[in-house]
Amino acid sequence: MVVDDEALVRSGFQLILSAADDIEVVATTTGAEAVDTVRRTAPDVVLLDIRMPDVDGLTVLRELRVLPAPPVVAMLTTFDADEYILTALSSGAAGFLLKDTEPDQLAQLVRTLAAGGVVLSPKASRAVWRSHPGASAAADDEDTARVGRLTEREREVLVLIAEGLSNTEIGARIHLSAGTVKDHVSAILTKLRVGSRVQAALLAQRAGLLDAGRRGPESGR
The missing domain is CATH 3.40.50.2300 (Response regulator)
Structure with missing residues (x-):
């Protein structure tokens, strides 16, 4: 609609x-x-x-x-x-x-x-x-610190969340069950202290995680 x-x-x-x-x-x-x-x-x-x-x-x-x-x-x-x-x-x-x-x-x-x-x-x-009044270098540093608490696998899942993939699609991409991906997503939201996938994706963007991901092996996406 x-x-x-x-x-x-x-x-x-x-x-x-x-x-x-x-x-x-x-x-x-x-x-x-x-x-x-x-x-x-x-x-x-x-x-x-x-x-x-x-x-x-x-x-x-x-x-x-x-x-x-x-x-x-x-x-x-x-x-x-x-x-x-x-x-x-x-x-x-x-x-x-x-x-x-x-x-x-x-x-x-x-x-x-x-x-x-x-x-x-x-x-x-x-x-x-x-453009957001709360945006600042200190906030960027805090976002980076929160992302730094994630495991390597959780960071991988977070990048795929930010690319727009569903749990099933993420599982197919990195060879995990949808249930395991769901557990990773839950852990990511908790560690990042956000309430939704979209907020996690924005935080990853702000922390520079997506730019780093594009420079890696998947940079052709």
Whole structure:
């Protein structure tokens, strides 16, 4: 389901996503009608504009998160550094993507969200951190210290979380059962003192773990 105040954006996303054989766009709507439409259509994934004139995206997100079976929500934004993004992520959004995301990437990002992964634009997430008033060298050092508490295997899993992989996909990549990956994820969240995969991914980004990973054997990704 796509939620945006602009009809052109809604129709554009619907057109792009409906072209994928394995994705059905069950509804497109404005913010004012979003919660009722989710209750009626029960989408697995909601792409939600963060800035809307009728009802802002953060309000819609909070209302969706308290539903009995809330959908996975990713925020849509036009800006690389949107001051509302960190609030959205801490409120339970599974990530964010820019409205000018390449059409050929959009379907895969929705698949990632549906599989339980996170969606974070590396360029945009760095910009979000830099724009946040709490961002500082001391905070960067603290993030690095927290990542330093992880084992080598946990750091490997954290990088894959930040790439958007689900537990099953991570297990297939590094030859572990989904249950073992789940245990690693739980340990990672505890050691990093964060409440969600998306917050762990952002912390890994800020600590430079992803840049280091790209310089390694997997740098071709």
